[in-house]
Amino acid sequence: xxxxxxxxxxxSYLARPKGEDDYALKEMNHxxxxxxxxxxxxxSGCGKTTLLNIISGLLRPSAGRVLFDGRDVTxxxxxxxxxxxxxxxxxxxxxxxxxxxLAFPLKNRGADAAYVxxxxxxxxxxxxxxxxxxxxxxxxxxxxKQKISLGRGMVREDVNALLFDxxxxxxxxxxxxxxxxxxxxxHREFGHTMIYVTHxxxxxxxxxxxxxxxxxxxxxxxxxxxELFETPAHTFVGYFIGSPGMNILPAKIEGDRALINGSxxxxxxxxxxxxxxxxxxxxxxxxxxxxxxxxxxxxxRVEDVGRHKIVRAEFFGNDINIIARxxxxxxxxxxxxxxxxxxxxxxxxxxxxxGEAA
Amino acid sequence: xxxxxxxxxxxxxLPVLALVAFSAVIPLMTVVNYSVQDTFGNNQFFxxxxxxxxxxxxxxxxxxxxxxxxxxxxxxxxxxxPLGIFVALNMPKRGVWxxxxxxLMALPLLIPWNVVGTIWQIFGRVDIGLLGxxxxxxxxxxxxxxxxxxxxxxxxxxxxxxxxxxxxLLAYAGLQSIPDAYYQAAKIDQASRWAVFRYIELPKMSGVxxxxxxxRFMDSFMIYTEPFVVTGxxxxxxxxxxxxxxxxxALGQFDLGPAAAFSIMYFLVILLISWVFYTVMTNLDRRxxxx
Numbered sequence: 001x002x003x004x005x006x007x008x009x010x011x012s013y014l015a016r017p018k019g020e021d022d023y024a025l026k027e028m029n030h031x032x033x034x035x036x037x038x039x040x041x042x043x044s045g046c047g048k049t050t051l052l053n054i055i056s057g058l059l060r061p062s063a064g065r066v067l068f069d070g071r072d073v074t075x076x077x078x079x080x081x082x083x084x085x086x087x088x089x090x091x092x093x094x095x096x097x098x099x100x101x102l103a104f105p106l107k108n109r110g111a112d113a114a115y116v117x118x119x120x121x122x123x124x125x126x127x128x129x130x131x132x133x134x135x136x137x138x139x140x141x142x143x144x145k146q147k148i149s150l151g152r153g154m155v156r157e158d159v160n161a162l163l164f165d166x167x168x169x170x171x172x173x174x175x176x177x178x179x180x181x182x183x184x185x186x187h188r189e190f191g192h193t194m195i196y197v198t199h200x201x202x203x204x205x206x207x208x209x210x211x212x213x214x215x216x217x218x219x220x221x222x223x224x225x226x227e228l229f230e231t232p233a234h235t236f237v238g239y240f241i242g243s244p245g246m247n248i249l250p251a252k253i254e255g256d257r258a259l260i261n262g263s264x265x266x267x268x269x270x271x272x273x274x275x276x277x278x279x280x281x282x283x284x285x286x287x288x289x290x291x292x293x294x295x296x297x298x299x300x301r302v303e304d305v306g307r308h309k310i311v312r313a314e315f316f317g318n319d320i321n322i323i324a325r326x327x328x329x330x331x332x333x334x335x336x337x338x339x340x341x342x343x344x345x346x347x348x349x350x351x352x353x354x355g356e357a358a
Numbered sequence: 359x360x361x362x363x364x365x366x367x368x369x370x371x372l373p374v375l376a377l378v379a380f381s382a383v384i385p386l387m388t389v390v391n392y393s394v395q396d397t398f399g400n401n402q403f404f405x406x407x408x409x410x411x412x413x414x415x416x417x418x419x420x421x422x423x424x425x426x427x428x429x430x431x432x433x434x435x436x437x438x439x440p441l442g443i444f445v446a447l448n449m450p451k452r453g454v455w456x457x458x459x460x461x462l463m464a465l466p467l468l469i470p471w472n473v474v475g476t477i478w479q480i481f482g483r484v485d486i487g488l489l490g491x492x493x494x495x496x497x498x499x500x501x502x503x504x505x506x507x508x509x510x511x512x513x514x515x516x517x518x519x520x521x522x523x524x525x526x527l528l529a530y531a532g533l534q535s536i537p538d539a540y541y542q543a544a545k546i547d548q549a550s551r552w553a554v555f556r557y558i559e560l561p562k563m564s565g566v567x568x569x570x571x572x573x574r575f576m577d578s579f580m581i582y583t584e585p586f587v588v589t590g591x592x593x594x595x596x597x598x599x600x601x602x603x604x605x606x607x608a609l610g611q612f613d614l615g616p617a618a619a620f621s622i623m624y625f626l627v628i629l630l631i632s633w634v635f636y637t638v639m640t641n642l643d644r645r646x647x648x649x
Contacts, residue, residue, distance in 0.1 A: 058542050078545040091543040093557040104557075105547040152547065 002068040002160040002193060003034040004055060009064035011050055017062065024050045026217045027064065034069075035191040037184075038222075039198060039208035043240065047217040048197045052163050055195065056083045068160055085163040086153040090145035090170065092137040098124075099133040102151050109156075123151045126182055143171045150179065154186060161193040168203065180207055201241050213237045229283070230343070235350045238281045244310060244321040246281045246345075253278055253346060256355075261316045263295045268342035269355030276349035284310070284321040286343035289330060294338030295320075302330060313337060392618035410619035420620060422595070423603040430510075430599060431578040434517045438574055439567070441518065442525025447559070449530055460530075463523040475587025478516040482588070502589060506596040509589045513597055516584055521574060528570040532563035565639075572635045579628060600624055 011025040020026060025047045032038055040048045053059040055066060057078035065074045073081050084105070093101055102120045111119075124130045127147040132140070137148060150167060164183075168176045184207060187194050198204050204211050205225040213221045213228065213236070220234035221227075232238035238246030251258040256270045258280050265280070289299075289311060297313040297320060304326075311322040311330065320337055324330065346353045393410055395403040414420050445463075450456045466474075482502050484490040493500040502512040536558065544554045582601035585591065591598035591606070598606070604624065608617035 053542075056542075056546065058545065078542075079548045083546065085542070085546045087539040087543060089537065089539060091537075091539050094561045095557060104549070108548040108550070108553070149543070152543075 003070070004032040004161060004193065005065075005067040005070070006030045006032075006055075007065040007067060009054065009061050009066065011047075011054060011059065011061045011063070023062075024217055025054070025061070028219050030212075030219060030222065032193065032195070035193055036210060037187050037194040037196065037208045039196045039204035039211045040214060041198060041201060041204040041211050041240070042214035043199055046214045048199075048214055049165055051214070052085070052165055052195060052197050055161070056085045056163050057081045058085075082156075082158065082160045083163060084153040084156055084159045084161075086149050086165065086167040088166040088169050090142055090149050092140075092145045092148045094138040095136070097134050097136055098129055098140075098148055101137050101148050102133075102155055105152055105156055119155050119157070123155050126154065126186065127151045127179070143175060146170050147179070150183075157190065159192060161195060164194070164196045166197055166199070168198075176203075183207065201243075205241075213240065215240075231345060231352065232281065233352045235279065235281060235347050238283070238345070242283055242285075244284055246283050247287065247318075247320045248279050248281050248347075249315070249318050249320070251278055251280045251346075253280075258344070258346070260295060265295070265339060265344070266341045267344050267346065267355070269346075269357060271346055271353060271355040274346070274348045274353060279347045279350075281345045281347055282339045282343060284323040286340040287320065287322040287337055288340075289322055289324060289328075289334040290336045290338045291331065291333045292336065294336040296335060297337050299335065389618045389621050392614045393622055396615050406615060410615040411623070414616055414619045414623065417616075419595075419603065423598055423600050426596075426598065427579060427600045430514070430581070431575055433514055434521070434578050435571060435574055437514070437518050438522045438525050439571060442522050442570065443529045443563070443567075445522065445526040446529035446533055447555070449526070451534070460527070463526055463530075466520050466523050467527075469520070471583035472587055474516065474520050475584040478512060478519075478584070479588045482512050504593055506593060509593055509597050512588060513585050516588065517578065517581070520584070521577070525567075525570045525574065528566040529563055532566040533559060536562045568635070568639050572632070572639075575635075576628065576632065579631075 006028055008027055008029060009025065010023055010027040012023045014022050017023055040051065042048050050059065054061045057073070057076060057080075061074065065072050067073065068081065093104065096104070099120055102123055103116045106116045106119060120133070121130070124133055127150055129144065129147055129151070132144070137145065140148070146167065150164075153162060153164070153167075168179060171179060180203065183194075183196075186192075196204070196207050198207075205228075209224070210222055211225060211228055212219055213234075215234065215236040221232065221237050223231075223233075228237055228241050232241065232246060235246070235248050238248065249260050251260045251265075253259075253267070253271045253274055256267050258265045258267055260280070267280075295315050297315045300312045300314055302324075303310040303312065306326070308326050309324045309328070309330070311324055313320045313322060315337070322337060346355060394406055394408070396406040396409075397403045449459045449463075469477075481487045482490045482500075484494050484501055490500060490502075499505065500508045502509045540558050540562075541554065544558060549557070580601055581599055582605065585597045585599060586602055586605075589597045591602040595603075604617060604620055607613050607620060
């Protein structure tokens, strides 16, 4: 178990990176607390796996340092870092039995036989494979193999951190939920520092204490699920988290009001003069249809997803999504959209601006 | 739905049947024909039954050739397979050097058999060959035309030079198909280099290695040209392998009957071994495909 510090860390896959665009990971400084569960969330190719491989030592960063509990491990190989990692696709040793697979990381570190047997049994029950312990790994299904990979990752108790790289991609949905719960309870029990890479927001939000959202090689926000939902630090976070994502509208800010294509909208806070591309973001959950107030919109369609209705509307070429209660009647005269003023976030060049209390 | 039946479709396979008949069945039948008859020339044949087979089975000469053949195949497999794997493991995985290595490795495979024989025949000559002359100058007694050990060593080294590339290329292809995650997981699990080879690389290569072993076994079991060019089967009969012996018998002595019986048995042995290999490999595949 360890606190992980990323100190001016950056990585490029090119030998001589020229501009910032050549970096798969842009320079970052972060400290990840000991014993916390983090989810690394972002779309494909945003640098999640790169960051994970740097932490585990499979990749050496082009710049900066990685520290475990304040100790520089940048130049240490994976084996010296005492890390467990589970990969996206199952990695099992085909010719070994399930038992031998689970025992492998312990045996390589010279653990004594009684301890190995005890741990293997315990892990087998966590992944639900006690009955298959003496089977050869070769003939097993993909999700059984992935469970073995997970088991191999969890079998060591003394690891500095447990890293997961989209480990549930190949597992079927029912089992996914169960394994995630198992991982979570394991985390509670042993308090390992865990880092979980995923592009699935539900997975990230349910698994982690803190979610690290990455976009284009940058960590754009580290926060609790609630913070990500209420105050996304970057328009990407707003757009990526939530279903549908946050509505983003170009606006002009004047004090505590926003001007959107000539219509004025009240804001919860007061803002000074802003530079760059200014937009406001508001979650569909905090928008409502109205006959009398708000922006005049054209309603394209209403999707009933059972739990609630999603109204797809358009305002001068910008899409606005609204979540309406299931029992809410949508009348023909309701052609305006009103926002909950205190829930509106203001962005300059995609980054959130903290206003002053009005 | 009712299946439509059209017997005319059989006509479509006729060309293939005709081709196979002329290229394989008829020549094979000629051999069968010779193997059960005797002739004293003038194209007159007499029924001999299984006489030639009986004679060949009790012929010490054939058993000696078979024994030599098996020893030869065993030796070259024991050298080429581990050496090929070793080479493949040490070849660069990507970049310019990977392509360069591939081309260099493929070169010996492109040289015709008799040219390979000629190269080594000259290379090993004590009077003008670089190898033979050097060895002689170093005081090592080497002469493949007179010394049995030298003759075998030359033929084996030649075969290793010619064919190790094949094993190496196949093993290399097998290695290239292993995803990086396996090596990364092995690092995480703190597996030793040997464990990586034993539990990741070898199992992943097993399929292509089976093919490599089969090909090398079949090929070495039928080897003719290279030893014929280099040693001519000598000194004495020391490097007279099955094919060389067969040709001596059929074309040198013109003993058509015994040679035909010999051919058929030779063919059956190869067929048997191929069948065993095929069964083993398909069983492996089935286990593999069970995931």
